[in-house]
Amino acid sequence: MFHIYCPHCCEHREEEEFHVKGQAHIARPVDPEALSDEEWGNYLYFRKNPRGLHHELWVHNAGCRKFFNVTRDTVTYEIKEVYKVGEQPSVVSPADKV
Amino acid sequence: MQHYSGFGLIKHSLSHHENWQRAWRNPTPKKQYDVIVIGGGGHGLATAYYLAKEFGVTNVAVVEKGYLGGGNTGRNTTIVRSNYLWDEAAHLYEHAMGLWEGLSQDLNYNVMFSQRGVLNLGHTLQDMRDIHRRVNANRLNGIDSEALDAKQVQEIVPHMDCSANTRYPVLGASWQPRAGVARHDAVAWGYARGADAHGVDIFQQTEVTDLIIEDGTCVGVRTNRYGDIRAERVGSVTAGNSSVIAAMGGFELPLESHPLQALVSEPVKPILDTVVMSNHVHGYISQSDKGDLVIGAGIDGYNGYGQRGSFPTIEHTLQAILELFPIFSRVRMNRQWGGIVDTCPDACPIISETPIKNLYFNCGWGTGGFKATPGSGHVFAASLAKGDMHPLAKPFSMFRFHTGALVDEHGAAGVAH
Numbered sequence: 001m002f003h004i005y006c007p008h009c010c011e012h013r014e015e016e017e018f019h020v021k022g023q024a025h026i027a028r029p030v031d032p033e034a035l036s037d038e039e040w041g042n043y044l045y046f047r048k049n050p051r052g053l054h055h056e057l058w059v060h061n062a063g064c065r066k067f068f069n070v071t072r073d074t075v076t077y078e079i080k081e082v083y084k085v086g087e088q089p090s091v092v093s094p095a096d097k098v
Numbered sequence: 099m100q101h102y103s104g105f106g107l108i109k110h111s112l113s114h115h116e117n118w119q120r121a122w123r124n125p126t127p128k129k130q131y132d133v134i135v136i137g138g139g140g141h142g143l144a145t146a147y148y149l150a151k152e153f154g155v156t157n158v159a160v161v162e163k164g165y166l167g168g169g170n171t172g173r174n175t176t177i178v179r180s181n182y183l184w185d186e187a188a189h190l191y192e193h194a195m196g197l198w199e200g201l202s203q204d205l206n207y208n209v210m211f212s213q214r215g216v217l218n219l220g221h222t223l224q225d226m227r228d229i230h231r232r233v234n235a236n237r238l239n240g241i242d243s244e245a246l247d248a249k250q251v252q253e254i255v256p257h258m259d260c261s262a263n264t265r266y267p268v269l270g271a272s273w274q275p276r277a278g279v280a281r282h283d284a285v286a287w288g289y290a291r292g293a294d295a296h297g298v299d300i301f302q303q304t305e306v307t308d309l310i311i312e313d314g315t316c317v318g319v320r321t322n323r324y325g326d327i328r329a330e331r332v333g334s335v336t337a338g339n340s341s342v343i344a345a346m347g348g349f350e351l352p353l354e355s356h357p358l359q360a361l362v363s364e365p366v367k368p369i370l371d372t373v374v375m376s377n378h379v380h381g382y383i384s385q386s387d388k389g390d391l392v393i394g395a396g397i398d399g400y401n402g403y404g405q406r407g408s409f410p411t412i413e414h415t416l417q418a419i420l421e422l423f424p425i426f427s428r429v430r431m432n433r434q435w436g437g438i439v440d441t442c443p444d445a446c447p448i449i450s451e452t453p454i455k456n457l458y459f460n461c462g463w464g465t466g467g468f469k470a471t472p473g474s475g476h477v478f479a480a481s482l483a484k485g486d487m488h489p490l491a492k493p494f495s496m497f498r499f500h501t502g503a504l505v506d507e508h509g510a511a512g513v514a515h
Contacts, residue, residue: 049355051355051403
């Protein structure tokens with residue numbers, strides 16, 4: 001069970017108030033018309049799914065209803081960092097380029 | 099291999115059951131195998147078994163980082179059914195169902211497959227429309243399936259609250275009489291024993307730390323215990339850890355690994371002789387032969403490899419179960435655990451070639467892999483033996499996420515997803 005800090009409300013709240021929306025920092029295609037089927041497929045479906053540090057998008061849907069990013073260890077479940085959308089994480093794994 | 103029989107049981111009782119042969123060997127690896135299977139769960143062991151038995155490839159190694167069946171095989175709620183909507187999925191799961199029906203005899207190992215029927219409840223008019231559609235699709239594919247109304251459901255499960263007074267009244271259900279449950283540990287052990295008897299080498303507590311890739315071709319695996327083991331072909335059957343193996347090959351999969359929790363109650367007298375599932379109130383329940391109520395629900399929404407989930411998920415599950423079975427309100431829960439399931443965007447598996455030559459993946463079974471164990475192993479073995487995907491596996495290529503030919507089974511996949 002997570003106790004998550006919402007960077008918009010500036011408060012810790014229980015996991016029940018939040019919803020996770022998957023991998024963060026997925027850039028929308030700049031020129032969608034130019035994408036190949038493979039690039040579309042990769043954009044829509046293929047994910048990092050790391051065992052270790054993961055940057056993911058959460059929404060405070062029973063609170064302020066705003067989105068933000070969380071860096072979390074997917075094995076220990078420890079939340080390393082919470083940061084707003086548009087910001088870059090400061091905690092990154094060596095193999096990971098965001 | 100010692101043949102198990104009633105006579106053998108009597109014979110061994112004379113020596114106080116102290117002289118039973120080991121069910122499988124504990125070998126040391128050869129330098130070179132025809133096929134290496136990564137992952138010694140049900141699907142991996144079934145793959146090895148059918149490779150050796152049906153397809154004559156006996157020079158096979160199974161590499162397991164923990165112990166056999168210690169992952170999702172030993173963590174699921176053991177439900178077996180084949181009532182999937184689309185032809186591709188229905189054929190695959192029905193292929194598995196056919197193998198389940200003869201599995202104990204085939205393995206000479208009692209997997210306790212009990213065809214006690216599965217009910218998928220409908221609580222809304224749209225649920226019922228979907229159920230009718232799926233039942234019709236099942237019947238066209240030769241799968242036993244019936245649509246029942248609330249009265250018929252009540253007759254099958256007299257203890258369930260099918261009255262109109264509940265918040266989400268049971269309006270009906272789909273019913274697959276040939277569906278049921280099996281003993282999950284026995285499935286892993288039976289396949290391991292059978293594979294071993296046909297010459298397959300099984301290595302436990304041996305973790306694959308890397309794939310050996312030369313010129314875009316996979317030629318073996320690197321292990322923490324035996325160094326490099328080489329093979330003509332490598333098949334990864336690692337469920338929740340599939341993305342980790344894929345990363346060793348330098349590619350991504352369309353998978354997310356999530357915790358899926360289950361729990362069992364204290365053992366009680368026989369009260370529920372079928373399996374009840376409800377997508378709408380989000381829970382499923384059956385009773386094991388030992389008497390405990392086996393309960394499961396949906397995944398935890400976040401990615402996780404920790405084999406545990408959050409308490410609210412369990413709370414929601416039990417709310418759903420008590421909505422259906424108020425009679426269970428005083429039953430105490432005994433144990434609770436999580437397994438890591440690899441969910442696919444279309445709720446269908448990946449049985450596929452990969453960007454790396456001679457490397458194959460069987461994964462993405464998500465929350466419903468146990469039911470497919472024999473069929474999954476069989477078609478994957480056929481594919482590994484020939485280096486060409488089995489016709490039943492072809493629609494489940496990982497490249498369907500590039501072509502767009504998804505097989506959307508979110509309805510039939512059930513509670514989770």
